[in-house]
Amino acid sequence: MPTTEADGGTPLATERLNLRPVEKGDLPAIVRLAGDSEVAEWTVSIRHPLTPKQVNEWLAECSGEGEHAFAILRKGEDALIGVVGLTVGDGGEGAEIGYWVGRDYWGNGYATEAVRRVLLYGFGVLGLSQVDASVFPGNDASIRLLTNTGFAKAHTASRAAPARGGDREVIVYTLTRGEFARVTLSQAVGRE
Helix, strand or coil: CCCCCCCCCCCEECCCEEEEECCHHHHHHHHHHHCCHHHHCCCCCCCCCCCHHHHHHHHHHHCCCCEEEEEEEECCCCCEEEEEEEEECCCCCEEEEEEEECHHHCCCCHHHHHHHHHHHHHHHCCCCCEEEEEECCCCHHHHHHHHHCCCEEEEEEEECCHHHCCCEEEEEEEEEHHHHHHHHHHHHHHHC
């Protein structure tokens, strides 16, 4: 799993966050934060209650081919506050992004900041041409995050959601490399 920038060691960072590969030592924080029922309910795969065994299994999956999972940390702190990751599909041109942030950290823009940084990594370093995201209807915060980062609603679909008891309807959003570049440039110009 590539874990850093192409320059051979620089961690992914933003103005307020550091992103590093998830690791075994993150297990207690992941169990505590992702295992919160209000966090888990919006995901297809995080169970509630969440056990250390389930997190260990997930950590093993994160080291697989095409998996790029990053712990979200506030700068100057070592405590994980969430996770963001890309699962690259066959062919290496497209990926799906997933993310969550612990409830105590909601409303601060951390997820948006982390998603933007991982999208830059995906499009720039990994050479992706498209990234998809799936969200449950009613998850207004996540829908806002996606539209604010340039994603467009593509379609609805039924998706396997084992942690939610079976298939669930999701809204699939899509972002191309070109649209991400356009939105990123537009936002940068707007800040000047």
